[in-house]
Amino acid sequence: MHGLVAVRLQFDRGTLILDAALAGAVFDERTRNWRASAHRYRTVRDVARVDGVALDDALVTHWRTKLTEWGHVALRSYQTEALSAWMSTMWGTVVLPTGSGKTHIALAAAAALRAPTVILCPTRVLLAQWVEAIRARYSGPVGVVGDGEHVVEDVTVMTFESAYRKMDALGDRFALLVVDEAHHFAAGVRGEALEACAAPYRLGLTATAPDVGSEGEAALAALVGPTVYEKSIGDLAGEHLAPFDVVRLRVALSDQERVEYARRARPFLQLKYELRLGNGRLDWEAMVREMSKTPHGRRALSGWHRAVALATFPAEKRRLAARLIERHREDKMLVFAALANDARVISCDNLVPAITADTRRGERDEILEKFREGKLRCIVSARVLNEGVDVPDANVAVLLGAALGVREQVQRIGRVLRPRPGKRAIVYDVATAHTIDADRSDRKWRRLAAQTTSSIPA
Amino acid sequence: MTPAWLGLEHDEWLETLIESLVSCEGLSSAAADACVDQLAFAARSRKIASATVAGVWHVLRTFSRTEVDARVEPKELRSELFALAASTSIDAALERARAKHEVSTECLRRWLYADAPSARVVRVEELPSAKQLRDAYNMMLAQGLLATCKRVTITADELRAVVRAAKMRGLLVTIEADGPKVHASGPLALFRQTRKYAHAIASFLPSLVTGTRFSLEGELEEGTLRIDESSPLPRSWPEPVSADSTFERTLSKALARSGSGWSLHRESIVIESDGELFFPDFVLERGTERVVVEVVGFWTPDYLERKAAHLTKATDAPMIVCLDETLACDPSRVAKADVLRFRRKLDPKTLIDAAERAVRARRGTLSIGET
Numbered sequence: 001m002h003g004l005v006a007v008r009l010q011f012d013r014g015t016l017i018l019d020a021a022l023a024g025a026v027f028d029e030r031t032r033n034w035r036a037s038a039h040r041y042r043t044v045r046d047v048a049r050v051d052g053v054a055l056d057d058a059l060v061t062h063w064r065t066k067l068t069e070w071g072h073v074a075l076r077s078y079q080t081e082a083l084s085a086w087m088s089t090m091w092g093t094v095v096l097p098t099g100s101g102k103t104h105i106a107l108a109a110a111a112a113l114r115a116p117t118v119i120l121c122p123t124r125v126l127l128a129q130w131v132e133a134i135r136a137r138y139s140g141p142v143g144v145v146g147d148g149e150h151v152v153e154d155v156t157v158m159t160f161e162s163a164y165r166k167m168d169a170l171g172d173r174f175a176l177l178v179v180d181e182a183h184h185f186a187a188g189v190r191g192e193a194l195e196a197c198a199a200p201y202r203l204g205l206t207a208t209a210p211d212v213g214s215e216g217e218a219a220l221a222a223l224v225g226p227t228v229y230e231k232s233i234g235d236l237a238g239e240h241l242a243p244f245d246v247v248r249l250r251v252a253l254s255d256q257e258r259v260e261y262a263r264r265a266r267p268f269l270q271l272k273y274e275l276r277l278g279n280g281r282l283d284w285e286a287m288v289r290e291m292s293k294t295p296h297g298r299r300a301l302s303g304w305h306r307a308v309a310l311a312t313f314p315a316e317k318r319r320l321a322a323r324l325i326e327r328h329r330e331d332k333m334l335v336f337a338a339l340a341n342d343a344r345v346i347s348c349d350n351l352v353p354a355i356t357a358d359t360r361r362g363e364r365d366e367i368l369e370k371f372r373e374g375k376l377r378c379i380v381s382a383r384v385l386n387e388g389v390d391v392p393d394a395n396v397a398v399l400l401g402a403a404l405g406v407r408e409q410v411q412r413i414g415r416v417l418r419p420r421p422g423k424r425a426i427v428y429d430v431a432t433a434h435t436i437d438a439d440r441s442d443r444k445w446r447r448l449a450a451q452t453t454s455s456i457p458a
Numbered sequence: 459m460t461p462a463w464l465g466l467e468h469d470e471w472l473e474t475l476i477e478s479l480v481s482c483e484g485l486s487s488a489a490a491d492a493c494v495d496q497l498a499f500a501a502r503s504r505k506i507a508s509a510t511v512a513g514v515w516h517v518l519r520t521f522s523r524t525e526v527d528a529r530v531e532p533k534e535l536r537s538e539l540f541a542l543a544a545s546t547s548i549d550a551a552l553e554r555a556r557a558k559h560e561v562s563t564e565c566l567r568r569w570l571y572a573d574a575p576s577a578r579v580v581r582v583e584e585l586p587s588a589k590q591l592r593d594a595y596n597m598m599l600a601q602g603l604l605a606t607c608k609r610v611t612i613t614a615d616e617l618r619a620v621v622r623a624a625k626m627r628g629l630l631v632t633i634e635a636d637g638p639k640v641h642a643s644g645p646l647a648l649f650r651q652t653r654k655y656a657h658a659i660a661s662f663l664p665s666l667v668t669g670t671r672f673s674l675e676g677e678l679e680e681g682t683l684r685i686d687e688s689s690p691l692p693r694s695w696p697e698p699v700s701a702d703s704t705f706e707r708t709l710s711k712a713l714a715r716s717g718s719g720w721s722l723h724r725e726s727i728v729i730e731s732d733g734e735l736f737f738p739d740f741v742l743e744r745g746t747e748r749v750v751v752e753v754v755g756f757w758t759p760d761y762l763e764r765k766a767a768h769l770t771k772a773t774d775a776p777m778i779v780c781l782d783e784t785l786a787c788d789p790s791r792v793a794k795a796d797v798l799r800f801r802r803k804l805d806p807k808t809l810i811d812a813a814e815r816a817v818r819a820r821r822g823t824l825s826i827g828e829t
Contacts, residue, residue: 013628013645028648030630030641037649164654168628168645192646192654298508302495344571351543351551353536358574363533376544 006054014038014168014196023047038171039223041198042091059198063115063175067154069140070111076240078231079105085229086203087112092228093182093204093220098414100236102205103133106178109203111137115175116154120163120193122181124361130157130180145170160184163193171197179224182206183407186216194223207414208407233413233448241417242395244425248445250433251316261307261435268304271297311435312401313342318349320430324398325350325378332371332394335380336412338401343380346400352378355385368392386411393418398428401437402444409444459681461599462510463690469588471504472514476591479518480582487524488576491515517594521586524578528569530559535569593692600691601663603683605656607676609643612662614672618724618737619665626753627658635730651679664695706740712806719744720813741775742813749813750777753804776816780804 008019018025018034024044025034036044041059048055075083082094082105090113096102110117119130124147134142134155143156145166152170177197182204185191204224210216220226237243253261268291275287282290291297321335325346337343340356347354353367353376364384370376372392385391386408397416402408416425431441464472478497482490494515498508526532535555542551552563559566571577586594604610612620617633617640624631624642632641642662644655659676666672669687676683685691710722723741742749780798798804798812 013630015645015648026648030632030643030648035645035648037646190654192652195646295502295508340574341576344574348567348570351539351548353540354571356574363536366537370541376540 006056007048008056008058009044010058011038011172011198014171014192016041016044016198018044022053023051037195038198039195042200045200059172062172065116065154067114067116067138067140069138070114071137071139073104073108073111073137075104075108076101078236078240079108082229082231083108083112089225089228090176090201090203092202092225093206093209095206095209095227095230097231097233097236097241097417098207098411099241099418100231100414102180102207103130106180106203106205107133107137110155110176110178113176113201115201116173117156117176117178118163118170118174118197118199119155119157119178120160120180121157122160122184124159126180127157127159160190160193163197164190167193167196171199174199176201176203177224178202179204182220182224183208183210183216185223186210186214186220188216188219191219191223208410233410233417237417240419241414242419242423242425244413244417244427246427246429246445248429248431248441249320250431250438251314251320252433253311253314253435254316257310257314261310264303264307264310265436266303267296267300268307271300308436309339311432311437312338313345314432317400317430317432318345321346321398321400322350324428325352328396329377331377331396332374332392333378333396333398334385334391334394334412334415335378335398336385336400336402337380337382340382342401343382346380350378350380352376352380354380356382357384359384383408385415391415393420395423395425396428397425398430400430402440405440406444406447409448459678459683461596461603461683461685461689462507463596463599464510464514464592465690466592468506468592471501471506472588472591474500475514475518476585476588479522480585482522482580483582485580486576487578487580490519490522490580513599514591514595517598518586518591520594521584521591522580522582524575524580526573527579528572529561530569532569532571532573535559535566536571539566539570592690593695596689596691597663597667597695600685600689601660603678604663604674604676604685605653605660606651607659607678607683608647608651609641610659610662610674610676612640612642612666612672612674613637614666614669616665616669620662621737622739623661623665624658627655627661629655629658663691667691668694709804709806709809713742713810716806716810718810718814720810738777742809747817748775749816750775751780751809751813752777753780776819778809778812778816780809 007022010017012031012035014037016025016036016038017028017031018036021027021034022036022044024040024047025036027033028035045055045057047053078096079101082096086092086094086105086109090109094102094105096105106119119134121127121130127144127146131142131144134157138155140155141151141153143151143153144158145152145156146159146162150166152173156170156174158166174197177194177199179185179194179202183206185194185204187210202224204220209227209230210220217226233241271291272287275282275290288301291301325333325335335343335346335352337346340354340358343354343356346352355364355367359367367376367379368391371379371394379385379391394416397412399409399412402412413427416427429441429445431438475497478493479490482493494512497515498511501508501511528535539551539555542554546554552566555566556563561569614620617638620640620642621631621633624640629642629644633639634641642659644652644658646652646654662674663685666674671687673686674684676685706722706724713720713722720742721744723743724739729738738750739753740751742751778798780800798808800808
């Protein structure tokens with residue numbers, strides 16, 4: 001017990017400093033006081049409350065501002081359900097498909113709390129989209145940190161990158177932290193951005209929650225909170241999202257490609273077999289670590305990567321992509337390749353624009369605008385259009401290859417599900433038979449089918 | 459742990475790599491970088507690790523540049539061809555563009571993405587010597603390893619630049635007067651390995667290597683990194699242009715232009731208080747008059763109070779504390795502190811005014827200034 005003297009709690013460069021020991025804080029020899037990571041603020045506060053310790057809390061005074069400038073945020077039924085689920089703890093992640101209006105839920109949460117709010121998003125494009133969405137419902141000034149700007153207001157939007165660099169100076173300003181595309185932090189990406197923020201209320205938004213029981217799930221739960229509400233594409237398709245059909249196509253490697261694939265893949269597969277004989281429970285990461293220890297293992301890995309690249313985009317896929325683009329000339333179509341280089345090849349073959357990480361913002365906006373106007377009817381992309389770019393309505397998606405698993409698949413399909421009266425979308429999935437590409441495709445669709453309705457064939 | 463330095467014995471091999479870069483002239487970036495595999499294979503006989511080959515090649519490539527090899531601006535060509543193809547057909551679009559630009563359709567297709575980083579063509583102009591390449595690689599290696607350290611301890615004859623770099627980048631710095639020895643780490647280092655302060659920690663090195671005696675111990679996730687004056691590092695290395703040195707240059711020029719008689723001196727005094735050392739950022743001097751100027755990046759009201767207490771106790775020169783509000787926690791909270799506030803850029807004229815007021819004010823107290 002700390003008696004009647006209150007423990008002083010302050011924010012210091014992304015951490016909390018306390019002048020007495022309290023559960024969760026560590027003594028810091030450098031500054032001769034107790035320190036905890038700022039994201040543990042809520043725990044520190046709760047522990048103090050349970051232990052009957054009075055806190056002289058320098059942070060909380062800042063959050064008493066009641067923002068009265070919020071207007072009404074209209075929600076659909078499932079969005080209201082999601083908000084209610086989150087409000088019970090005000091600490092958790094909402095998982096909803098791309099295009100289902102996750103933004104609205106966050107805005108409604110901020111409007112309900114009326115407390116200083118910071119919203120984190122991965123890209124500059126999303127930053128602009130958030131600012132626009134907030135301005136439509138909030139009449140106060142909106143702060144922007146990122147994309148060359150640094151204006152902090154009671155409602156502020158930041159890019160992940162800016163948050164990583166600056167949250168240690170701003171982490172005590174906000175009571176509510178909204179993390180858009182929160183799955184990035186499950187993958188261990190720069191978690192410091194969230195650790196340095198003291199906000200006691202946290203809302204994560206994502207279309208793709210990390211696997212149950214995975215390290216990513218634990219990481220996200222610690223930084224943003226566990227999944228509190230989840231709906232899949234199948235749950236919403238037909239009513240809130242456009243209905244869609246999936247057409248799964250198989251292509252074959254040419255004789256020459258087959259020989260090349262086998263030659264590249266064999267050393268890896270052999271080594272993998274030997275390693276698994278020694279330890280049947282070796283996971284992928286551990287196996288790669290093990291292989292990386294020897295020159296022979298590193299060569300095998302390098303060969304494997306080339307084999308995968310070959311299987312992901314063989315000549316037959318290239319030809320099929322051209323046929324599909326031609327067949328759907330009158331539709332609005334998005335073609336997704338695994339790599340930027342593959343996207344450029346398809347672009348050159350079919351004279352349709354590619355948007356890759358190398359495409360500058362001006363050119364990208366120009367392409368998207370022409371696509372919106374119908375002057376261009378097809379865009380090829382690798383990862384850029386997975387998330388973070390407001391892609392105009394399209395009704396055909398071609399998935400030529402993916403590197404990021406089910407998560408990427410869900411995001412890409414979501415791109416053609418924006419609802420419109422009478423719309424029915426088509427999703428083509430093209431995989432190379434008898435290679436890792438087909439195996440991966442099968443695994444993804446099996447997992448998707450398990451969480452959606454029968455419109456997706458397993 | 460000891461870094462895998464390159465030494466004199468590697469110079470012959472480095473020469474072969476430099477020749478390889480010369481042979482990449484005119485190739486696409488992707489093709490140039492693809493030759494690393496062959497180089498790594500060849501280096502096996504010398505027992506040089508593939509990671510070292512890739513690292514040296516990366517450094518070597520910084521001595522080359524790339525350019526777009528196309529007669530028509532690729533972005534313009536894309537816009538033109540995609541619009542044509544959307545309204546006609548692929549063949550008709552290519553035919554019209556071919557006639558307009560008077561080139562083959564193969565050429566048109568090649569030019570379409572000639573500005574992609576992998577397609578840009580390598581140009582080699584000034585080549586490094588083997589020694590230059592070795593120095594650059596060893597420096598990169600040391601900085602790369604330093605960037606993975608959780609905390610560092612540094613002893614050196616000259617610590618001011620190190621302290622400055624650490625402070626400006628938000629590290630927690632303690633300086634033992636005995637040694638003297640600098641301990642630097644990020645606030646989060648207490649809880650876990652973090653790369654957030656990697657650049658700050660790695661940025662110490664160029665200022666250290668110029669000294670005749672230095673030692674650096676970095677705490678790695680596993681083991682300790684040791685670098686000292688016997689390490690094969692170049693003894694002079696350009697320091698990265700940091701925001702504070704740009705600021706210093708601008709301020710120096712403005713002071714000279716102002717005709718006020720004030721001149722700028724970087725850390726010309728050292729202040730010792732309670733067994734700790736302080737290096738103020740700079741000192742404004744005019745004849746016998748001196749004003750200590752401290753630019754504070756990251757701060758809290760407590761930090762300011764402590765700092766002011768230490769400094770006013772240890773020096774009789776008046777002092778101006780300049781606060782960058784854009785990096786601060788909350789400007790409203792320092793209403794009680796007497797400081798000169800600025801947003802991003804400190805206006806030299808405001809600083810001169812503050813200095814004038816400071817020398818007029820009672821010596822040893824903090825000057826008050828407002829922008």
